Amino acid sequence: MKALVYSDWDQLEVRDVPEPKPQPGEVVVRVAAVGICGSELEGFASRSPRRTPPLVMGHEFCGEIQEVGAGVSGYRPGDRVVVNSVISCGRCPACRDGQSHLCPEREVFGMKRPGGFAELCAVPAATLLPLPEKVSPVEGALVEPLANGVHALSLVAQRLPETVLVIGAGTIGLMALQVAKAMGAFRLVCADTNERRLEVAHALGAEPVFNPVRGDLVAAIREFTRGRGADVVIDAVGASVTRRQAVAASRPGGEVVWIGLHEDATELSGFDVVLGERRISGSYAVTPRDLQAAIGLFAHGKIEIAPWVKPFPLAEGARVFRELVTAPPEDYIKALLLP
Ligand SMILES: [Zn+2]
Ligand SMILES: [Zn+2]
Missing domain, CATH: 3.40.50.720 (NAD(P)-binding Rossmann-like Domain)
Structure with a gap:
Protein backbone atom coordinates (compact mmCIF):
# COMPACT_ATOMS: atom_id res chain seq x y z
CA MET A 1 0.00 0.00 0.00
CA LYS A 2 1.00 3.64 -0.37
CA ALA A 3 1.90 5.71 2.69
CA LEU A 4 3.35 9.15 3.34
CA VAL A 5 6.47 8.09 5.24
CA TYR A 6 8.45 10.41 7.53
CA SER A 7 11.60 8.44 6.79
CA ASP A 8 14.22 10.62 8.46
CA TRP A 9 14.50 14.13 9.95
CA ASP A 10 13.34 16.60 7.26
CA GLN A 11 12.41 13.74 4.90
CA LEU A 12 8.91 12.87 3.78
CA GLU A 13 8.01 10.70 0.82
CA VAL A 14 5.11 8.67 -0.52
CA ARG A 15 6.20 5.07 -0.97
CA ASP A 16 5.06 1.44 -0.81
CA VAL A 17 4.99 -0.17 2.63
CA PRO A 18 3.60 -3.53 3.83
CA GLU A 19 -0.15 -3.65 4.51
CA PRO A 20 -1.09 -3.80 8.21
CA LYS A 21 -2.82 -6.87 9.65
CA PRO A 22 -5.35 -6.43 12.47
CA GLN A 23 -4.13 -7.64 15.88
CA PRO A 24 -6.76 -9.14 18.22
CA GLY A 25 -9.20 -6.36 19.15
CA GLU A 26 -8.26 -4.28 16.11
CA VAL A 27 -9.70 -3.52 12.70
CA VAL A 28 -7.94 -2.33 9.56
CA VAL A 29 -9.45 0.90 8.22
CA ARG A 30 -9.20 1.91 4.55
CA VAL A 31 -8.52 5.62 5.09
CA ALA A 32 -10.86 7.91 3.12
CA ALA A 33 -9.49 11.26 4.34
CA VAL A 34 -6.91 12.37 6.90
CA GLY A 35 -6.13 15.85 8.19
CA ILE A 36 -2.66 17.36 8.48
CA CYS A 37 -2.52 18.68 12.05
CA GLY A 38 -0.58 21.72 13.24
CA SER A 39 1.06 19.55 15.91
CA GLU A 40 2.50 17.35 13.15
CA LEU A 41 3.77 20.34 11.20
CA GLU A 42 5.41 21.76 14.33
CA GLY A 43 6.82 18.37 15.28
CA PHE A 44 8.32 17.92 11.80
CA ALA A 45 9.71 21.46 11.62
CA SER A 46 11.24 21.38 15.13
CA ARG A 47 12.46 17.72 15.01
CA SER A 48 10.38 17.04 18.09
CA PRO A 49 11.37 13.89 20.02
CA ARG A 50 7.61 13.22 20.35
CA ARG A 51 7.54 12.24 16.65
CA THR A 52 10.70 10.36 15.74
CA PRO A 53 11.26 8.97 12.23
CA PRO A 54 10.81 6.46 10.70
CA LEU A 55 7.09 7.03 11.18
CA VAL A 56 3.75 7.31 9.40
CA MET A 57 1.97 10.26 11.03
CA GLY A 58 -1.74 11.17 10.87
CA HIS A 59 -4.30 11.11 13.70
CA GLU A 60 -7.35 12.87 12.20
CA PHE A 61 -8.94 10.29 9.94
CA CYS A 62 -12.01 8.39 8.88
CA GLY A 63 -12.66 5.60 6.45
CA GLU A 64 -14.25 2.23 5.86
CA ILE A 65 -13.48 -0.97 7.70
CA GLN A 66 -11.57 -3.35 5.45
CA GLU A 67 -10.80 -6.21 7.83
CA VAL A 68 -11.90 -7.14 11.33
CA GLY A 69 -9.48 -8.82 13.78
CA ALA A 70 -10.19 -11.56 16.32
CA GLY A 71 -12.43 -10.65 19.24
CA VAL A 72 -14.01 -7.57 17.63
CA SER A 73 -17.80 -7.40 17.76
CA GLY A 74 -20.19 -4.73 16.53
CA TYR A 75 -18.20 -3.80 13.40
CA ARG A 76 -18.14 -5.36 9.93
CA PRO A 77 -16.16 -4.76 6.74
CA GLY A 78 -17.70 -1.84 4.86
CA ASP A 79 -18.78 0.10 7.98
CA ARG A 80 -17.95 3.83 7.82
CA VAL A 81 -16.04 4.95 10.90
CA VAL A 82 -14.22 7.84 12.54
CA VAL A 83 -11.17 7.07 14.65
CA ASN A 84 -10.51 8.65 18.06
CA SER A 85 -6.96 10.04 17.86
CA VAL A 86 -6.29 8.95 21.45
CA ILE A 87 -5.83 5.27 22.32
CA SER A 88 -6.32 4.63 26.04
CA CYS A 89 -6.01 1.63 28.36
CA GLY A 90 -9.72 1.39 29.16
CA ARG A 91 -9.05 0.22 32.74
CA CYS A 92 -7.56 3.09 34.78
CA PRO A 93 -9.62 5.55 36.90
CA ALA A 94 -9.45 8.25 34.17
CA CYS A 95 -10.73 5.83 31.51
CA ARG A 96 -13.48 4.58 33.81
CA ASP A 97 -14.56 8.19 34.49
CA GLY A 98 -15.04 8.93 30.76
CA GLN A 99 -11.75 10.88 30.66
CA SER A 100 -9.84 8.52 28.39
CA HIS A 101 -7.92 11.52 26.97
CA LEU A 102 -6.22 11.86 30.38
CA CYS A 103 -5.26 8.17 30.63
CA PRO A 104 -1.63 7.91 31.81
CA GLU A 105 -1.03 5.19 29.21
CA ARG A 106 -2.63 7.13 26.36
CA GLU A 107 -1.09 6.99 22.90
CA VAL A 108 -1.87 9.08 19.83
CA PHE A 109 -1.88 7.67 16.31
CA GLY A 110 1.17 8.66 14.30
CA MET A 111 3.48 9.14 17.29
CA LYS A 112 4.61 5.74 18.59
CA ARG A 113 2.37 3.71 16.27
CA PRO A 114 1.55 4.19 12.56
CA GLY A 115 -1.15 6.73 11.79
CA GLY A 116 -3.51 7.55 8.97
CA PHE A 117 -1.26 9.06 6.26
CA ALA A 118 -1.67 5.76 4.41
CA GLU A 119 -4.19 3.75 2.43
CA LEU A 120 -4.71 1.39 5.38
CA CYS A 121 -4.30 1.77 9.14
CA ALA A 122 -4.74 -0.81 11.93
CA VAL A 123 -6.71 0.64 14.84
CA PRO A 124 -8.10 -0.74 18.12
CA ALA A 125 -11.87 -1.22 17.75
CA ALA A 126 -12.31 0.72 21.03
CA THR A 127 -11.25 3.92 19.20
CA LEU A 128 -14.01 3.68 16.56
CA LEU A 129 -17.23 5.65 16.22
CA PRO A 130 -19.76 5.01 13.46
CA LEU A 131 -19.91 7.73 10.79
CA PRO A 132 -23.40 8.42 9.41
CA GLU A 133 -23.92 8.44 5.61
CA LYS A 134 -24.77 12.15 5.58
CA VAL A 135 -21.32 13.11 6.93
CA SER A 136 -18.83 13.20 4.03
CA PRO A 137 -15.31 11.71 4.22
CA VAL A 138 -13.80 15.22 4.28
CA GLU A 139 -16.09 16.15 7.19
CA GLY A 140 -15.29 12.82 8.81
CA ALA A 141 -11.57 13.68 8.86
CA LEU A 142 -12.48 17.00 10.52
CA VAL A 143 -14.47 15.35 13.32
CA GLU A 144 -11.37 15.20 15.56
CA PRO A 145 -10.39 18.90 15.24
CA LEU A 146 -14.06 19.89 15.59
CA ALA A 147 -14.26 17.71 18.71
CA ASN A 148 -11.30 19.71 20.09
CA SER A 283 -8.10 21.74 27.20
CA TYR A 284 -6.38 18.68 25.79
CA ALA A 285 -7.63 16.35 23.05
CA VAL A 286 -11.10 14.83 23.07
CA THR A 287 -13.37 12.28 24.71
CA PRO A 288 -15.66 9.86 22.83
CA ARG A 289 -18.57 12.14 23.83
CA ASP A 290 -16.90 15.15 22.19
CA LEU A 291 -16.41 13.11 19.00
CA GLN A 292 -20.05 12.04 19.09
CA ALA A 293 -21.16 15.67 19.49
CA ALA A 294 -18.88 16.72 16.62
CA ILE A 295 -20.39 14.06 14.33
CA GLY A 296 -23.82 15.41 15.31
CA LEU A 297 -22.83 19.00 14.45
CA PHE A 298 -21.71 17.89 10.97
CA ALA A 299 -24.78 15.70 10.48
CA HIS A 300 -27.04 18.68 11.30
CA GLY A 301 -25.21 21.00 8.91
CA LYS A 302 -23.90 23.32 11.64
CA ILE A 303 -20.28 23.49 10.47
CA GLU A 304 -18.92 25.37 7.44
CA ILE A 305 -15.75 24.01 5.87
CA ALA A 306 -16.02 25.18 2.25
CA PRO A 307 -13.98 28.39 2.36
CA TRP A 308 -10.99 27.16 4.32
CA VAL A 309 -10.47 23.40 4.01
CA LYS A 310 -8.68 21.91 0.99
CA PRO A 311 -8.22 18.21 0.17
CA PHE A 312 -5.21 16.88 -1.79
CA PRO A 313 -4.31 13.43 -3.11
CA LEU A 314 -1.94 11.47 -0.82
CA ALA A 315 0.65 11.56 -3.64
CA GLU A 316 1.00 15.33 -3.04
CA GLY A 317 1.39 14.85 0.72
CA ALA A 318 5.10 15.66 0.97
CA ARG A 319 4.77 18.84 -1.09
CA VAL A 320 1.70 20.07 0.84
CA PHE A 321 3.39 19.30 4.16
CA ARG A 322 6.44 21.34 3.17
CA GLU A 323 4.28 24.18 1.89
CA LEU A 324 2.45 24.36 5.23
CA VAL A 325 5.70 24.24 7.23
CA THR A 326 7.30 26.98 5.12
CA ALA A 327 4.54 29.60 4.97
CA PRO A 328 0.79 29.68 5.58
CA PRO A 329 -0.90 29.32 2.18
CA GLU A 330 -3.20 32.08 0.89
CA ASP A 331 -6.11 29.99 -0.35
CA TYR A 332 -6.73 27.53 2.51
CA ILE A 333 -6.08 26.99 6.21
CA LYS A 334 -6.56 23.26 6.70
CA ALA A 335 -5.19 20.60 4.36
CA LEU A 336 -6.50 17.05 4.15
CA LEU A 337 -5.03 14.11 2.27
CA LEU A 338 -7.16 11.61 0.37
CA PRO A 339 -5.30 8.27 0.25
ZN1 LIG B 1 -4.41 17.09 15.73
ZN1 LIG C 1 -6.59 4.49 31.02
Whole structure:
Protein backbone atom coordinates (compact mmCIF):
# COMPACT_ATOMS: atom_id res chain seq x y z
CA MET A 1 0.00 0.00 0.00
CA LYS A 2 1.00 3.64 -0.37
CA ALA A 3 1.90 5.71 2.69
CA LEU A 4 3.35 9.15 3.34
CA VAL A 5 6.47 8.09 5.24
CA TYR A 6 8.45 10.41 7.53
CA SER A 7 11.60 8.44 6.79
CA ASP A 8 14.22 10.62 8.46
CA TRP A 9 14.50 14.13 9.95
CA ASP A 10 13.34 16.60 7.26
CA GLN A 11 12.41 13.74 4.90
CA LEU A 12 8.91 12.87 3.78
CA GLU A 13 8.01 10.70 0.82
CA VAL A 14 5.11 8.67 -0.52
CA ARG A 15 6.20 5.07 -0.97
CA ASP A 16 5.06 1.44 -0.81
CA VAL A 17 4.99 -0.17 2.63
CA PRO A 18 3.60 -3.53 3.83
CA GLU A 19 -0.15 -3.65 4.51
CA PRO A 20 -1.09 -3.80 8.21
CA LYS A 21 -2.82 -6.87 9.65
CA PRO A 22 -5.35 -6.43 12.47
CA GLN A 23 -4.13 -7.64 15.88
CA PRO A 24 -6.76 -9.14 18.22
CA GLY A 25 -9.20 -6.36 19.15
CA GLU A 26 -8.26 -4.28 16.11
CA VAL A 27 -9.70 -3.52 12.70
CA VAL A 28 -7.94 -2.33 9.56
CA VAL A 29 -9.45 0.90 8.22
CA ARG A 30 -9.20 1.91 4.55
CA VAL A 31 -8.52 5.62 5.09
CA ALA A 32 -10.86 7.91 3.12
CA ALA A 33 -9.49 11.26 4.34
CA VAL A 34 -6.91 12.37 6.90
CA GLY A 35 -6.13 15.85 8.19
CA ILE A 36 -2.66 17.36 8.48
CA CYS A 37 -2.52 18.68 12.05
CA GLY A 38 -0.58 21.72 13.24
CA SER A 39 1.06 19.55 15.91
CA GLU A 40 2.50 17.35 13.15
CA LEU A 41 3.77 20.34 11.20
CA GLU A 42 5.41 21.76 14.33
CA GLY A 43 6.82 18.37 15.28
CA PHE A 44 8.32 17.92 11.80
CA ALA A 45 9.71 21.46 11.62
CA SER A 46 11.24 21.38 15.13
CA ARG A 47 12.46 17.72 15.01
CA SER A 48 10.38 17.04 18.09
CA PRO A 49 11.37 13.89 20.02
CA ARG A 50 7.61 13.22 20.35
CA ARG A 51 7.54 12.24 16.65
CA THR A 52 10.70 10.36 15.74
CA PRO A 53 11.26 8.97 12.23
CA PRO A 54 10.81 6.46 10.70
CA LEU A 55 7.09 7.03 11.18
CA VAL A 56 3.75 7.31 9.40
CA MET A 57 1.97 10.26 11.03
CA GLY A 58 -1.74 11.17 10.87
CA HIS A 59 -4.30 11.11 13.70
CA GLU A 60 -7.35 12.87 12.20
CA PHE A 61 -8.94 10.29 9.94
CA CYS A 62 -12.01 8.39 8.88
CA GLY A 63 -12.66 5.60 6.45
CA GLU A 64 -14.25 2.23 5.86
CA ILE A 65 -13.48 -0.97 7.70
CA GLN A 66 -11.57 -3.35 5.45
CA GLU A 67 -10.80 -6.21 7.83
CA VAL A 68 -11.90 -7.14 11.33
CA GLY A 69 -9.48 -8.82 13.78
CA ALA A 70 -10.19 -11.56 16.32
CA GLY A 71 -12.43 -10.65 19.24
CA VAL A 72 -14.01 -7.57 17.63
CA SER A 73 -17.80 -7.40 17.76
CA GLY A 74 -20.19 -4.73 16.53
CA TYR A 75 -18.20 -3.80 13.40
CA ARG A 76 -18.14 -5.36 9.93
CA PRO A 77 -16.16 -4.76 6.74
CA GLY A 78 -17.70 -1.84 4.86
CA ASP A 79 -18.78 0.10 7.98
CA ARG A 80 -17.95 3.83 7.82
CA VAL A 81 -16.04 4.95 10.90
CA VAL A 82 -14.22 7.84 12.54
CA VAL A 83 -11.17 7.07 14.65
CA ASN A 84 -10.51 8.65 18.06
CA SER A 85 -6.96 10.04 17.86
CA VAL A 86 -6.29 8.95 21.45
CA ILE A 87 -5.83 5.27 22.32
CA SER A 88 -6.32 4.63 26.04
CA CYS A 89 -6.01 1.63 28.36
CA GLY A 90 -9.72 1.39 29.16
CA ARG A 91 -9.05 0.22 32.74
CA CYS A 92 -7.56 3.09 34.78
CA PRO A 93 -9.62 5.55 36.90
CA ALA A 94 -9.45 8.25 34.17
CA CYS A 95 -10.73 5.83 31.51
CA ARG A 96 -13.48 4.58 33.81
CA ASP A 97 -14.56 8.19 34.49
CA GLY A 98 -15.04 8.93 30.76
CA GLN A 99 -11.75 10.88 30.66
CA SER A 100 -9.84 8.52 28.39
CA HIS A 101 -7.92 11.52 26.97
CA LEU A 102 -6.22 11.86 30.38
CA CYS A 103 -5.26 8.17 30.63
CA PRO A 104 -1.63 7.91 31.81
CA GLU A 105 -1.03 5.19 29.21
CA ARG A 106 -2.63 7.13 26.36
CA GLU A 107 -1.09 6.99 22.90
CA VAL A 108 -1.87 9.08 19.83
CA PHE A 109 -1.88 7.67 16.31
CA GLY A 110 1.17 8.66 14.30
CA MET A 111 3.48 9.14 17.29
CA LYS A 112 4.61 5.74 18.59
CA ARG A 113 2.37 3.71 16.27
CA PRO A 114 1.55 4.19 12.56
CA GLY A 115 -1.15 6.73 11.79
CA GLY A 116 -3.51 7.55 8.97
CA PHE A 117 -1.26 9.06 6.26
CA ALA A 118 -1.67 5.76 4.41
CA GLU A 119 -4.19 3.75 2.43
CA LEU A 120 -4.71 1.39 5.38
CA CYS A 121 -4.30 1.77 9.14
CA ALA A 122 -4.74 -0.81 11.93
CA VAL A 123 -6.71 0.64 14.84
CA PRO A 124 -8.10 -0.74 18.12
CA ALA A 125 -11.87 -1.22 17.75
CA ALA A 126 -12.31 0.72 21.03
CA THR A 127 -11.25 3.92 19.20
CA LEU A 128 -14.01 3.68 16.56
CA LEU A 129 -17.23 5.65 16.22
CA PRO A 130 -19.76 5.01 13.46
CA LEU A 131 -19.91 7.73 10.79
CA PRO A 132 -23.40 8.42 9.41
CA GLU A 133 -23.92 8.44 5.61
CA LYS A 134 -24.77 12.15 5.58
CA VAL A 135 -21.32 13.11 6.93
CA SER A 136 -18.83 13.20 4.03
CA PRO A 137 -15.31 11.71 4.22
CA VAL A 138 -13.80 15.22 4.28
CA GLU A 139 -16.09 16.15 7.19
CA GLY A 140 -15.29 12.82 8.81
CA ALA A 141 -11.57 13.68 8.86
CA LEU A 142 -12.48 17.00 10.52
CA VAL A 143 -14.47 15.35 13.32
CA GLU A 144 -11.37 15.20 15.56
CA PRO A 145 -10.39 18.90 15.24
CA LEU A 146 -14.06 19.89 15.59
CA ALA A 147 -14.26 17.71 18.71
CA ASN A 148 -11.30 19.71 20.09
CA GLY A 149 -13.52 22.79 19.82
CA VAL A 150 -16.39 20.90 21.45
CA HIS A 151 -14.08 19.80 24.25
CA ALA A 152 -12.79 23.35 24.89
CA LEU A 153 -16.35 24.68 25.21
CA SER A 154 -17.47 21.71 27.30
CA LEU A 155 -15.04 22.98 29.96
CA VAL A 156 -16.94 26.29 30.16
CA ALA A 157 -19.55 26.40 32.92
CA GLN A 158 -21.57 29.37 31.56
CA ARG A 159 -24.51 28.40 29.37
CA LEU A 160 -25.32 30.90 26.61
CA PRO A 161 -22.40 33.28 27.18
CA GLU A 162 -22.96 36.75 25.75
CA THR A 163 -19.51 37.37 24.25
CA VAL A 164 -17.06 34.65 23.25
CA LEU A 165 -13.61 35.72 22.06
CA VAL A 166 -11.47 33.24 20.14
CA ILE A 167 -7.78 34.11 19.80
CA GLY A 168 -6.23 32.34 16.80
CA ALA A 169 -8.18 31.63 13.61
CA GLY A 170 -6.42 28.39 12.71
CA THR A 171 -8.29 25.12 12.45
CA ILE A 172 -9.00 24.68 16.17
CA GLY A 173 -9.93 28.35 16.62
CA LEU A 174 -12.35 28.27 13.67
CA MET A 175 -13.88 25.06 14.99
CA ALA A 176 -14.25 26.51 18.53
CA LEU A 177 -15.87 29.60 17.01
CA GLN A 178 -18.45 27.49 15.20
CA VAL A 179 -19.16 25.38 18.29
CA ALA A 180 -19.77 28.58 20.29
CA LYS A 181 -22.11 29.74 17.52
CA ALA A 182 -24.00 26.42 17.54
CA MET A 183 -24.27 26.70 21.35
CA GLY A 184 -26.07 30.01 20.93
CA ALA A 185 -23.39 32.48 22.04
CA PHE A 186 -24.79 35.95 21.40
CA ARG A 187 -21.62 37.57 20.04
CA LEU A 188 -18.54 35.98 18.55
CA VAL A 189 -15.30 37.90 18.34
CA CYS A 190 -12.09 36.63 16.78
CA ALA A 191 -8.48 37.81 16.84
CA ASP A 192 -5.58 36.78 14.61
CA THR A 193 -2.52 38.46 13.14
CA ASN A 194 -3.32 37.09 9.66
CA GLU A 195 -5.89 39.18 7.71
CA ARG A 196 -6.85 36.30 5.43
CA ARG A 197 -7.72 34.13 8.42
CA LEU A 198 -9.72 36.97 9.93
CA GLU A 199 -11.77 37.16 6.71
CA VAL A 200 -12.60 33.47 7.07
CA ALA A 201 -13.52 33.93 10.75
CA HIS A 202 -15.75 36.83 9.74
CA ALA A 203 -17.44 34.73 7.06
CA LEU A 204 -18.10 32.07 9.71
CA GLY A 205 -19.89 34.56 11.98
CA ALA A 206 -17.26 36.46 13.98
CA GLU A 207 -18.21 40.14 14.23
CA PRO A 208 -16.03 42.06 14.84
CA VAL A 209 -12.60 40.61 14.14
CA PHE A 210 -9.38 42.15 15.50
CA ASN A 211 -5.81 42.12 14.31
CA PRO A 212 -3.58 42.64 17.40
CA VAL A 213 -0.80 43.93 15.13
CA ARG A 214 -2.95 47.00 14.43
CA GLY A 215 -3.88 47.86 17.99
CA ASP A 216 -4.23 46.71 21.57
CA LEU A 217 -6.50 43.64 21.57
CA VAL A 218 -7.41 43.85 25.26
CA ALA A 219 -8.37 47.52 25.02
CA ALA A 220 -10.47 46.79 21.92
CA ILE A 221 -12.34 43.96 23.66
CA ARG A 222 -12.95 46.13 26.74
CA GLU A 223 -14.32 48.90 24.55
CA PHE A 224 -16.52 46.49 22.60
CA THR A 225 -17.97 45.03 25.81
CA ARG A 226 -18.60 48.45 27.45
CA GLY A 227 -15.62 48.07 29.73
CA ARG A 228 -16.48 44.65 31.06
CA GLY A 229 -14.53 42.04 29.09
CA ALA A 230 -15.58 38.84 27.31
CA ASP A 231 -17.51 36.15 29.18
CA VAL A 232 -15.47 33.39 27.61
CA VAL A 233 -12.07 33.57 25.92
CA ILE A 234 -10.52 30.63 24.05
CA ASP A 235 -6.79 30.86 23.37
CA ALA A 236 -6.15 28.63 20.36
CA VAL A 237 -2.58 29.85 19.90
CA GLY A 238 -0.83 29.05 23.16
CA ALA A 239 1.87 31.72 23.12
CA SER A 240 2.79 33.47 26.35
CA VAL A 241 1.37 36.73 24.96
CA THR A 242 -1.96 35.21 23.80
CA ARG A 243 -2.46 33.39 27.13
CA ARG A 244 -1.93 36.71 28.91
CA GLN A 245 -4.27 38.51 26.50
CA ALA A 246 -6.90 35.81 26.99
CA VAL A 247 -6.94 36.37 30.74
CA ALA A 248 -6.84 40.18 30.49
CA ALA A 249 -9.65 40.27 27.89
CA SER A 250 -12.02 38.16 29.99
CA ARG A 251 -14.51 39.77 32.34
CA PRO A 252 -14.32 39.44 36.13
CA GLY A 253 -15.88 36.05 36.90
CA GLY A 254 -15.25 35.03 33.31
CA GLU A 255 -13.73 31.87 31.92
CA VAL A 256 -10.60 31.30 29.89
CA VAL A 257 -9.73 28.09 28.06
CA TRP A 258 -6.18 27.49 26.90
CA ILE A 259 -5.99 24.97 24.09
CA GLY A 260 -2.96 26.12 22.05
CA LEU A 261 0.47 24.64 22.73
CA HIS A 262 2.80 27.02 20.95
CA GLU A 263 4.96 27.75 24.01
CA ASP A 264 5.37 26.32 27.48
CA ALA A 265 6.43 29.06 29.92
CA THR A 266 3.83 31.81 30.34
CA GLU A 267 3.98 35.11 32.18
CA LEU A 268 0.66 36.07 33.67
CA SER A 269 -0.92 38.62 36.01
CA GLY A 270 -1.80 36.76 39.18
CA PHE A 271 -3.84 39.79 40.27
CA ASP A 272 -6.05 39.51 37.15
CA VAL A 273 -6.80 35.91 38.06
CA VAL A 274 -7.31 36.33 41.82
CA LEU A 275 -8.96 39.76 42.07
CA GLY A 276 -11.20 39.04 39.07
CA GLU A 277 -11.99 35.42 40.07
CA ARG A 278 -11.20 34.37 36.52
CA ARG A 279 -11.06 30.66 35.84
CA ILE A 280 -8.47 29.20 33.48
CA SER A 281 -8.93 25.67 32.13
CA GLY A 282 -6.49 23.69 30.04
CA SER A 283 -8.10 21.74 27.20
CA TYR A 284 -6.38 18.68 25.79
CA ALA A 285 -7.63 16.35 23.05
CA VAL A 286 -11.10 14.83 23.07
CA THR A 287 -13.37 12.28 24.71
CA PRO A 288 -15.66 9.86 22.83
CA ARG A 289 -18.57 12.14 23.83
CA ASP A 290 -16.90 15.15 22.19
CA LEU A 291 -16.41 13.11 19.00
CA GLN A 292 -20.05 12.04 19.09
CA ALA A 293 -21.16 15.67 19.49
CA ALA A 294 -18.88 16.72 16.62
CA ILE A 295 -20.39 14.06 14.33
CA GLY A 296 -23.82 15.41 15.31
CA LEU A 297 -22.83 19.00 14.45
CA PHE A 298 -21.71 17.89 10.97
CA ALA A 299 -24.78 15.70 10.48
CA HIS A 300 -27.04 18.68 11.30
CA GLY A 301 -25.21 21.00 8.91
CA LYS A 302 -23.90 23.32 11.64
CA ILE A 303 -20.28 23.49 10.47
CA GLU A 304 -18.92 25.37 7.44
CA ILE A 305 -15.75 24.01 5.87
CA ALA A 306 -16.02 25.18 2.25
CA PRO A 307 -13.98 28.39 2.36
CA TRP A 308 -10.99 27.16 4.32
CA VAL A 309 -10.47 23.40 4.01
CA LYS A 310 -8.68 21.91 0.99
CA PRO A 311 -8.22 18.21 0.17
CA PHE A 312 -5.21 16.88 -1.79
CA PRO A 313 -4.31 13.43 -3.11
CA LEU A 314 -1.94 11.47 -0.82
CA ALA A 315 0.65 11.56 -3.64
CA GLU A 316 1.00 15.33 -3.04
CA GLY A 317 1.39 14.85 0.72
CA ALA A 318 5.10 15.66 0.97
CA ARG A 319 4.77 18.84 -1.09
CA VAL A 320 1.70 20.07 0.84
CA PHE A 321 3.39 19.30 4.16
CA ARG A 322 6.44 21.34 3.17
CA GLU A 323 4.28 24.18 1.89
CA LEU A 324 2.45 24.36 5.23
CA VAL A 325 5.70 24.24 7.23
CA THR A 326 7.30 26.98 5.12
CA ALA A 327 4.54 29.60 4.97
CA PRO A 328 0.79 29.68 5.58
CA PRO A 329 -0.90 29.32 2.18
CA GLU A 330 -3.20 32.08 0.89
CA ASP A 331 -6.11 29.99 -0.35
CA TYR A 332 -6.73 27.53 2.51
CA ILE A 333 -6.08 26.99 6.21
CA LYS A 334 -6.56 23.26 6.70
CA ALA A 335 -5.19 20.60 4.36
CA LEU A 336 -6.50 17.05 4.15
CA LEU A 337 -5.03 14.11 2.27
CA LEU A 338 -7.16 11.61 0.37
CA PRO A 339 -5.30 8.27 0.25
ZN1 LIG B 1 -4.41 17.09 15.73
ZN1 LIG C 1 -6.59 4.49 31.02
